[in-house]
Amino acid sequence: MSDYSLAEDTDLVFAVAAGQDSALSVLYDRFHRQCFAFSLRILGAEGDAEEAVQETFVRVWRSASQYDRGKAGVGSWVLSITRNLCLDELRRRRRRVPQMPTMDGAFDLADAERTDVTAERAIVGAQVRDALQSLNSEQRSAIELVYFHGLSSQEVGSILGVPAPTVRSRLRLGLLKLSGVLQAQGLVSVD
Amino acid sequence: MTDNIEHPVDLLAELALGVLPEDEATEVQAHASQCGSCAHELSQMQRVALLLPFAVDESVPEPSVKTGLLARIAAEPRPIRAREVVRPRWQWAMAVAAASAFLLVGGGVLGAMLSGDSVSNRNEGRQASLVQAVAQGTFSTSRGEQGGATVTLVRAPGEHYAFAWVADLPALPADKAYQAWFIRDGKPEPSTVFRSGSGGVWIEAGDAIERFGSMALTIEDSGGSKSPTTAPFVAVELQKSVRASLN
Numbered sequence: 376m377s378d379y380s381l382a383e384d385t386d387l388v389f390a391v392a393a394g395q396d397s398a399l400s401v402l403y404d405r406f407h408r409q410c411f412a413f414s415l416r417i418l419g420a421e422g423d424a425e426e427a428v429q430e431t432f433v434r435v436w437r438s439a440s441q442y443d444r445g446k447a448g449v450g451s452w453v454l455s456i457t458r459n460l461c462l463d464e465l466r467r468r469r470r471r472v473p474q475m476p477t478m479d480g481a482f483d484l485a486d487a488e489r490t491d492v493t494a495e496r497a498i499v500g501a502q503v504r505d506a507l508q509s510l511n512s513e514q515r516s517a518i519e520l521v522y523f524h525g526l527s528s529q530e531v532g533s534i535l536g537v538p539a540p541t542v543r544s545r546l547r548l549g550l551l552k553l554s555g556v557l558q559a560q561g562l563v564s565v566d
Numbered sequence: 567m568t569d570n571i572e573h574p575v576d577l578l579a580e581l582a583l584g585v586l587p588e589d590e591a592t593e594v595q596a597h598a599s600q601c602g603s604c605a606h607e608l609s610q611m612q613r614v615a616l617l618l619p620f621a622v623d624e625s626v627p628e629p630s631v632k633t634g635l636l637a638r639i640a641a642e643p644r645p646i647r648a649r650e651v652v653r654p655r656w657q658w659a660m661a662v663a664a665a666s667a668f669l670l671v672g673g674g675v676l677g678a679m680l681s682g683d684s685v686s687n688r689n690e691g692r693q694a695s696l697v698q699a700v701a702q703g704t705f706s707t708s709r710g711e712q713g714g715a716t717v718t719l720v721r722a723p724g725e726h727y728a729f730a731w732v733a734d735l736p737a738l739p740a741d742k743a744y745q746a747w748f749i750r751d752g753k754p755e756p757s758t759v760f761r762s763g764s765g766g767v768w769i770e771a772g773d774a775i776e777r778f779g780s781m782a783l784t785i786e787d788s789g790g791s792k793s794p795t796t797a798p799f800v801a802v803e804l805q806k807s808v809r810a811s812l813n
Binding site: 379382383386387388389390392393394395396398399400403407408409411412413415416421424425428429432433436437439440441442443444445447448450451454455457458459462497499500503504507518521522523525526527528540543544546547549550551553554557562563564 | 575576577578579580582583584585587607610611613614615616617618619620621622623624625626627628631632634635636638639640642710712747749751752753754779780781782794795796797798799801803
């Protein structure tokens with residue numbers, strides 16, 4: 376069996392697409408914590424989140440040949456699959472009232488073969504959390520409800536008691552402010 | 567752009583966050599494709615959206631999630647199927663001859679790995695080597711297929727190259743070409759660039775082919791790439807290849 380532990384993320388996806396299942400195992404090791412936390416954040420129940428994690432990596436395995444690194448990094452691609460799965464699940468069971476997520480807390484640096492990659496993700500995570508904290512609470516709530524719970528502006532407006540255009544305005548101003556903050560940190564490229 | 571145009575700026579955020587209904591999303595995307603300022607703003611928002619998942623604290627699922635995952639993919643049909651192909655010896659001899667004719671007449675290989683010696687001289691040597699392996703029964707074959715396209719490798723043991731018979735690959739735009747890659751320890755190494763969607767091509771690795779895990783094809787710019795810019799659409803697993811039966 377090939378040793379993929381030091382391979383770059385994109386090379387792992389390439390290897391999975393080429394039929395190397397052991398590369399999927401390494402991809403899982405790299406992204407399962409982020410994937411689980413993200414699923415848990417959206418779905419709110421560990422069992423559901425674990426199902427989402429497993430389904431995410433099955434879909435990574437099935438669709439690795441469709442990955443386009445020009446569009447997104449591997450981590451973002453994996454997590455976009457997770458998000459779509461979780462939002463589908465949320466739509467199926469709207470009966471559950473979403474809890475307001477929190478952005479606080481420290482990273483738990485678990486064991487990883489590529490500690491440089493893990494450390495880089497931890498730094499990115501901290502920077503994104505800090506950037507979110509720079510928003511006012513109205514903008515942050517709007518982004519959290521839309522992004523992490525898949526709600527429309529209309530639905531968020533109903534929850535927050537404001538018209539949908541107000542929610543859209545908060546989303547727009549919030550995202551543009553985030554973009555500026557993340558650009559200053561070098562996380563988002565400037566055109 | 568004029569001031570009379572109504573820009574859907576308030577919908578860009580929902581589009582970037584993936585919650586805009588499909589019909590509205592299509593309209594907004596169509597506008598953004600024609601409007602520099604909206605495209606710029608949408609791009610900014612999409613880049614932010616890609617980073618939002620990283621704001622969540624990491625936590626660890628039960629180990630059974632991974633064991634369950636590996637069990638599931640082991641039980642599912644492979645998305646890319648690679649299997650041994652056993653064909654009568656005469657068919658491969660004909661295919662090798664056809665490939666030489668194809669290369670000499672059609673010039674289908676763009677020649678990234680074939681530069682230096684003349685194509686015809688090198689191919690004659692390869693053809694002779696492969697024909698000898700076919701005659702002696704020491705050749706082996708592997709095949710990968712997906713979406714109707716197939717790539718079959720025929721190779722003599724210990725050689726750096728193989729003869730690939732490609733079938734039903736779609737035609738490419740003029741500025742694109744197929745490129746072969748040999749993958750070792752997850753690292754793709756560039757190989758032959760070619761344009762023909764069907765026929766024979768010589769695919770060369772820098773080392774004995776058996777030392778690679780698999781060979782894959784991607785679509786690249788016409789001059790080829792040093793590393794893949796797209797994911798492979800078909801792959802051939804090499805390590806499971808065995809000496810083919812001649813019966």
